[in-house]
Amino acid sequence: MRIRAVEVYGYELTYAHGRYTMSGGRVVDRLPSTVVRLVTDEGVDGWAEVCPLGTTYLPASAEGARAALRELAPAVVGADPRNLAQVHARMDAALAGHAYAKSPVDVACWDVLGKVAGLPVAALLGGVHQDRFPLYVAVSLDSPGQMAEFAERRRAEGVGVFQLKLGSEPGRDAERVAAVATAVGESWILADANGGYTVPQATVAARLLERYPQVLLEQPCGSLEECCTVRGCTTLPMVYDEVVTDARSLVRAVREGGAAAVNLKISRVGGLSAARFLRDLAVAFGLQLVVEDMWGGDLVTAATAHLASSTPPRHFLAASFMNDWNLEHVAAGPRSQGGWGTVPSGPGLGVTVDRSALSLLFAVP
Numbered sequence: 030m031r032i033r034a035v036e037v038y039g040y041e042l043t044y045a046h047g048r049y050t051m052s053g054g055r056v057v058d059r060l061p062s063t064v065v066r067l068v069t070d071e072g073v074d075g076w077a078e079v080c081p082l083g084t085t086y087l088p089a090s091a092e093g094a095r096a097a098l099r100e101l102a103p104a105v106v107g108a109d110p111r112n113l114a115q116v117h118a119r120m121d122a123a124l125a126g127h128a129y130a131k132s133p134v135d136v137a138c139w140d141v142l143g144k145v146a147g148l149p150v151a152a153l154l155g156g157v158h159q160d161r162f163p164l165y166v167a168v169s170l171d172s173p174g175q176m177a178e179f180a181e182r183r184r185a186e187g188v189g190v191f192q193l194k195l196g197s198e199p200g201r202d203a204e205r206v207a208a209v210a211t212a213v214g215e216s217w218i219l220a221d222a223n224g225g226y227t228v229p230q231a232t233v234a235a236r237l238l239e240r241y242p243q244v245l246l247e248q249p250c251g252s253l254e255e256c257c258t259v260r261g262c263t264t265l266p267m268v269y270d271e272v273v274t275d276a277r278s279l280v281r282a283v284r285e286g287g288a289a290a291v292n293l294k295i296s297r298v299g300g301l302s303a304a305r306f307l308r309d310l311a312v313a314f315g316l317q318l319v320v321e322d323m324w325g326g327d328l329v330t331a332a333t334a335h336l337a338s339s340t341p342p343r344h345f346l347a348a349s350f351m352n353d354w355n356l357e358h359v360a361a362g363p364r365s366q367g368g369w370g371t372v373p374s375g376p377g378l379g380v381t382v383d384r385s386a387l388s389l390l391f392a393v394p
Contacts, residue, residue, distance in 0.1 A: 030145070031070045032110050034394060035102035035134075037095065038064040038387035042080065042326055042355040046179070049354075050170040052196020052225025057083050060324055061091040064359070064387055065098065065133035067110055073144050075110060076360075076382050077136035078328035079129055079296045086223070087271060087297065087323060089129045095390060097130030102393035105134060110141040113302055128274070128299035129323070135300025136332050136378075143377035150332075150379075151372050154305050154339040162337050164370050165190035165219070165319065165347035167354070170197070173208035181212040187368030190217045190347040192247070196225030199234035210241055217346070218244045219319075224251035224271055228258050235263035245290065253278060257286040268292055268319065279307055283314050290317035290346055295332055297323060304336055312344045321349035327360035331378040334363045338372035359386040 042060045050056045062080035069075075081089035104123035108116050116138055120131045143150045151157045166183045168176050168191055180191050193209055195202040206220055220238055222231065231249035238244050247268035250256050260267045266289035269282040273291050275298065282288040291311050295304045311318055320337040322329045330352040337348040350365045352358060362380035363373055373379025 030073070030109055030111060032067050032106050032108050033070045034068040034392060035098075035106060036066040036068065036392045037098050037102065037390045038066070038384075039095070039390050040064070040357065040359060040387050042324070042357055045354055045356050046169065048169065049167070051086070051194050051223045052170065053085075053223075055083065055085055055223075062324075062326055063091060063094050063098070063133065063390075064328060064382075065137050067105075067134070067137045067141060069110060069141060073141050075137035075140035075144070076328055076378065076380070077133035077140065077332065078325050079133045080323060080325040080329060081129065082324045087129075089323065093127070094130040097124055097127045098133075099391065100124045101131060101134060106393060110138040111145060113138055117302070128303070129296045132296035132300040135302050136295070139301050140377040147376050149372065149374055150301070150335040150377060151338040154301065154335060155309070157338050157372065158341045159338055159345070161369050161371050162342070162345060163189055163347050164350050164353075164365055164368055165192050167192045167349070168194060168209065170194040173204045176205050177208035177212040180209045183368075184213045184216060188216075189368055190219070192219040192221050194223065195220055195234070196222035199226075199230050199237060202234055203237035206238055206241060206244060210243065215243055219247045219268060220244050221247035221270070222249045224248050226250050228255050231255070231259040232262045235259060235265050239264055247292065248272070253281055253286065260287045266290065270294070271297075273307070274298055275303070276307065276310060279310055283316070288314075288316055290319060292319040292321065293336075295322045295329070295336065301332060301336060308336065308340055312341060316344065317346040318344055319346050319348070322351065325351050326355055327352045327358055327362040327380060328378070328382070331360070331362045331373060331380045334370055334372040335378065337370065357386070359383055
């Protein structure tokens, strides 16, 4: 089997709740998403998606992904999509770095591999540990009252894990956490500054939040070194997110940062191949895992569902079904039910893509 062609599509995602706000004044309401289709010479195709969260969240952007895919697509034509080592070697020879842009090629290969094997991707990632798993919802940075009201509505729908966007003045953030904690009771709360605090701000915020046993502190500062410093000043469990990009950074987060959990973003680390390895390494260290991505729609959600399903429940905290967060849909894939996610049972990613909902950007050859 060989990759005969690579097709790259685009479409727009609209945030379902108006404006999504994070620390540092970062706000999004619409995002361009990029979809990759691998076409093989045996009539089997593979699909995947990458959707960076704007241009200032991580060193990634939609236009960057599309430019990188113009370099990567010719390199993988002719490769066997079932041979992921070969595909990655070709991508690395064509373009250094840009793991997020290589991610949809990797995931699309897993989709092909599952279809050829007649198995869901979850089975290939280690086996299905859980058919059903808890989801989290992100609560956009806003006033304490607005955040509590939003969280209370989601709690009534069955959601049991909340990621609160923080990162302004620590005292005000403590008010936000207090309001949401009152609204959602004993539900887990991830106090997430998205790297927006300085070390002194994060230290003060952590001490103010230590009274809440259900709170975990997520990525308070921008660097691993800063987060490690804060971890040494608080009893709050620490969740590492944006700084975990490979095995070295994960090991440092554990050994130097006392990590309790890791937020594993599939495209951030380069696809399901790397995410599976990091997932298994995190499990070996005894960590909890949040499984998700930078952003995305139905195809990102499908990949997330397979990685989440193949993660042992003891080491699983929550996943995000990001197609819940958007108005548009391009595939018949997994949908949340009462705050829980399920994994598609069909071969590959187990989704059917509506090509009429996508705009073809380019194709190779």
